[in-house]
Amino acid sequence: MMTTTKTEIEIHRDYPLAALTSWKVGGLAQWYAAPKSIGALEECLAWAERSGEPITLLGAGSNLLISDRGLSGLVICTRHLRGIEFNLAQGQVTAAAGEPVARLAMQLAAKGWSGLEWSVGIPGTVGGLVVMNGGAQGGCTSDRLVNAQTISLTGKSEILLPAQLGFKYRTSLLQAGDRIVTAATLQLNTGFDPQAITTTTNNFLRFRHKVQPYHLPSCGSVFRNPEHHAAAKLIEDTGLKGYKIGDAQVSELHANFILNCGHATSNDVINLIRYVQAQVSQKWAIDLETEVKMLGEF
Ligand SMILES: Cc1cc2nc3c(=O)[nH]c(=O)nc-3n(C[C@H](O)[C@H](O)[C@H](O)COP(=O)(O)OP(=O)(O)OC[C@H]3O[C@@H](n4cnc5c(N)ncnc54)[C@H](O)[C@@H]3O)c2cc1C
Numbered sequence: 001m002m003t004t005t006k007t008e009i010e011i012h013r014d015y016p017l018a019a020l021t022s023w024k025v026g027g028l029a030q031w032y033a034a035p036k037s038i039g040a041l042e043e044c045l046a047w048a049e050r051s052g053e054p055i056t057l058l059g060a061g062s063n064l065l066i067s068d069r070g071l072s073g074l075v076i077c078t079r080h081l082r083g084i085e086f087n088l089a090q091g092q093v094t095a096a097a098g099e100p101v102a103r104l105a106m107q108l109a110a111k112g113w114s115g116l117e118w119s120v121g122i123p124g125t126v127g128g129l130v131v132m133n134g135g136a137q138g139g140c141t142s143d144r145l146v147n148a149q150t151i152s153l154t155g156k157s158e159i160l161l162p163a164q165l166g167f168k169y170r171t172s173l174l175q176a177g178d179r180i181v182t183a184a185t186l187q188l189n190t191g192f193d194p195q196a197i198t199t200t201t202n203n204f205l206r207f208r209h210k211v212q213p214y215h216l217p218s219c220g221s222v223f224r225n226p227e228h229h230a231a232a233k234l235i236e237d238t239g240l241k242g243y244k245i246g247d248a249q250v251s252e253l254h255a256n257f258i259l260n261c262g263h264a265t266s267n268d269v270i271n272l273i274r275y276v277q278a279q280v281s282q283k284w285a286i287d288l289e290t291e292v293k294m295l296g297e298f
Helices: 038-051 101-111 117-121 126-132 194-211 231-237 266-284
Strands: 012-016 028-033 055-058 064-066 071-077 084-087 092-096 145-152 157-160 179-187 248-250 258-260 293-295
Touching: 028 038, 038 071, 038 145, 038 179, 064 266, 084 101, 092 101, 101 117, 101 126, 101 194, 117 194, 126 179, 231 266, 248 266, 258 266
Parallel strands: 028 071, 055 071, 064 293
Antiparallel strands: 012 028, 084 092, 092 179, 145 157, 145 179, 248 258
8 A cells, every 4th residue: 555645634545445335345446535624635635636536435335335346536535524513502413524423313312402313323424424315214314404514526615505405315416426525514403301312212223223134234225215115125025035146145134235244245246236126127117226326337
């Protein structure tokens, strides 16, 4: 591994990405940086512009399938941008992009602030949650977002309102990849009994651990739910629970999860995704679209 600059930012060459994803698959980043401040992030953007390298953004890597062939250009990981500020008067919290969602949910619960209890089982960052319009148990990010603080790839800062972000089910305009979310402000309902909100939050987590496989690497739900259908039910009714290609397997517990049983490659996962899509399409004439984002060449 080579470090090209050692001032405020470190840009690494040929950096392994698999460990930075929840699926634990994928190849090397040609260049990789994980800035710890907005200043360092801006330096990374300037470096990419000077070098003519394309930029790919990574949060906690919990909704990504990265190709075994790796990614060209500069991968910027935002998980080290940290910090949480509570605005008591407004009942709002501003969290930096790299803050783990589950940790934020537990902190809000401990203050008796309600509104993000549903997010506790989501192993992503605040940045990734906003980009994906993540949600669970009937709640979703756009219901709570006051604004997103962003920087364009050319270094222009802008605070964007939900109406500018084109939120729909698990999508937003931020998925175009042309701006970086640096922080998000969310509206909560305050003044509840901390013990009660903590109990609700813990119950959500317990429920998730019962109905979803958390014991092996995955990306959560692989496919979006088609209108009027649950992807998991369609896959189950196609008889694919437990189906395996290489070391990637359709979960026996929740058929919309694909598990890395130990030594899966990205290629195993993509082949299984394509197989599931083909089988479901053949049986039900429904095309399953992926919720997980594919990065690189497959
Ligand atoms: C076990 C498990 C359970 C899950 N359950 C749920 C669930 O209940 N509900 C749900 O919605 N999701 C769920 N997920 C999926 C995933 O955790 C969410 O989509 C999460 O919001 C992704 O956040 P991340 O930080 O990991 O983003 P990543 O996976 O790193 O990135 C996702 C997308 O956002 C972009 N991105 C990331 N950070 C930034 C940033 N700072 N600025 C701009 N772009 C950025 C990436 O380029 C990519 O396009 C689950 C995943 C797992 C593994």
